[in-house]
Amino acid sequence: MIRVQNLTKRFDQFTAVNNLSFDVCPGEVLGFLGPNGAGKSTTMKMITGFIEPSDGKVSVFDMHVSQDPQAVQTIMGYLPEGAPAYGEMTVIAFLQFIAKVRGLKGEQAEQRLAKVIEQVELAPVLNKPIDTLSKGFARRVGLAQAIIHDPKVLILDEPTDGLDPNQKHQVRELIKGLAKDKIVIISTHILEEVSAVCSRALIISEGQLLLDGKPDELERQSRHHNAICLQLADEYADAQQQLASIDQIETVEAVAEPEDRTFMLFPKDGQMLLPEVVRWLDDKQWEVENIHLEKGRLDDVFRQVTRAQTV
Amino acid sequence: MTFNMNMTTIVMQRQLHSYFATPIAYVFILMFLVLSGVFSFYLGHFYEKGQADLSAFFNFHPWLYLFFMPAIAMGLWAPERQMGTIELLMTLPIGQTNAVIGKFLAAWVFAGLALVLTFPMWLTVAYLGDPDNGVIAAGYIGSWLMAGSFLAIGSCMSVCSKNQIVAFIFTVVVCFIFMVSGVPMVLDSFAWAPQSMIDFIAGLSFLTRFDAIARGVLDLRDITYFFAMMALWLYFTQVMLQRNKAK
Incomplete structure (x- = not known):
């Protein structure tokens, strides 16, 4: 378990992290x-x-990070922001260096390297210097170095930043596949x-910590939670006012997009x-082109809480 | 944090690997060999002296090192901070002490390699005459120890700046101060001071220490001095690393 207690970081006048406390248990994938x-990277x-x-x-598992950083770092994999790596090294040389630092030797090192190279699909670029790689490959090299020793704790700072949608999907699948008994912390916007x-x-x-919950719990706090998006097939007079008169409907907003x-x-x-x-529409005999239920929008919640903070 | 030979070696190997990843290292060694030859033969009057020793060769080492060693050391830390790889390095279970020593050793081994490749100088004197090999060996050891001291200073300066060129210039300046503190011209300006202070200042100089070793006198005090310089500046490197790594 990772236990963060009253964590604070001040840089001169500026407080980057302010009295942050939370616990993370094995099996959890925690999103910052x-x-x-906001202080995600600093944390x-x-x-x-x-x-x-x-x-x-x-x-981290009862080891104090400030007192024994090396012990903690041994069971941890970390992808720093921007996935820094030694640009002049080839991908394979870099990963071999990390494997050595991680204490992997001989057969075991070979196996782990092969596995990781397959997991993040680095095979085509193994012998290229990291400097010459595209952003997507460079990011994946960073991921590979973080997971090479199959760590119990994985900390990923913006792991999908700069990846295309396919690569993003792939990285997310990878993280989900890892997470069974590990602690994973990722930061993202x-x-x-x-x-x-x-x-x-x-x-x-x-x-500061503003909200802590499961993603769907957070979504439920959105004003879009259970909102109904309705597209009518025809023009009806005063449609908006009439819809607003339905029982238990708070407000109705006209949406210009997509139509x-x-x-x-x-x-x-x-x-x-x-x-x-649906019953009401049936009674009115209004033709409906499209109707769907909104789960709630995280970005609503995100804006609500972070804006409130700024004000 | 404890010293761990294994981690130190891994860091050293990686650093050496990065030195030789580009042709710069080879050009650098070639330049060093050419210049040390030119200095010995033209400025040192190696032939004209008619002595079967390498004093003409060793005498110019401090001045050669004044520019070569900072160039080797400037890349130890500055680029790590510039590129952000320092965050990776410092969050791997390596330990700061091991990282500092490993990187320094890589630079020192590199300098040692350049020095070893000057062996044709020794072959030349051995062919021309009957040199005292003990004195020559002492010269090589002293030269390598002095190189280590220059590099330790350079390591510290490289941690102080993200810019390699700035690190280079600072290293040259600091090394220069440690060299000229033994030159008569500087010592004369301290004529007002008590003799013990003048001795102390002279004792700080690379030149004074190196001259003794190069003449074949392997005094334990001189050897200790060079090792102490290395230890001290590597300690400073670690202190500055702790302060600067996240900036």
Whole structure:
């Protein structure tokens, strides 16, 4: 288990991380969400022992990071922001270097290297210098070095940044495949990633923890939770006002995209109103082109909580 | 943090690998060999002296090192900070001490290699006369120890700046100060000071120490001095690394 207690980091006048506390258990994939400069990377740097906290402490499986960083780093894999790697080295030489540092030898090293190269699909570039790789490959080299020793704890700072959609998907599958008994912490500002891979999300802004919950719990806090998106097939007079008169509907907003005659119906208190709405439309004999239920939008929640903070 | 030979070796190998990843290392060694030859034969009057020793060769080493060693050392840390790989290096279970020593050793081995490749100088004197090989061996050892001290200073300066060129210039300046502290011109300007202080200043100089060894006198105090210089500047490297790594 990772236990972060009252973690604080101050740089001169600026407080990057402010009294942050949370626990992460094996099997969890924790997503750090937050605007740029929220303190996500700084928190990760403290968990991995790269920088010292100004206050508070981090322990990983009861080992204190500040007291024995090497012991913690041994069971940890870390992809720093931007996936730094020695550019003049070839991919294979770099991975062999990491394997050596990780104490992998002989047969075992060969096997782990082969496995990781297959997992992140590095085979085509093994003998190329890292400097010459595309951003996607460079990022995958960073991932490979982080997982080469099959670590119990994996810390990934923006693992899918700069990847194309296929590569993103692939990396997410990889993370999901890993996570069974590991602790995984990823930071991201891509909200769909949280729903896609995380079992739990923390929203951080200005160094403080604002929300902590499962992605669907967070989505439920969105005003779009159980909202109904309705596209009418025809023009009806005063459609918006009429829709707003449905029982338990809070407000109706006209949505210009993707087409006209589309409305977003927000229920009171996030209630499930789809059956009522369908019945109502039936009564009115309005033709419907398209109707669907919104699960809730993480970006709503994200904006709500992070904006409130800024104000 | 404890010293771990295995980790130190891994870091050293990687650093050496990175030296030889580009042709710069080979050009560098070639330049060193050519210049050390030119200095010995033209400025040192190797032939005209008519002595079967390498003093003409060794006498110019401090001045050659003043520019060559900072160039070797400048790349130890500055690029790691520039490229962000320092975050990777410092979060691998290596340990700072091992990283500092490993990188330094790579630079020192590299310098040693350049020095070993000057062996034709020794072959030349051995062919022309009957040199005292003990004195020559002492000269090589002293030269390598002095190179280590230059490199340790360079290692510290390389941690202080993200810019290799800045690191190079600072190293040249600091090394220069440690060299000229033994030159009579500098010592004369301290004529007002008590003799013990003048001795101390002279004792800080690479030149004073190296001259003794190059003459074949392997005094334990001189050897200790060079090792102490290396230890001290590597300690400074680690202190500065702790302060600067995340900046």
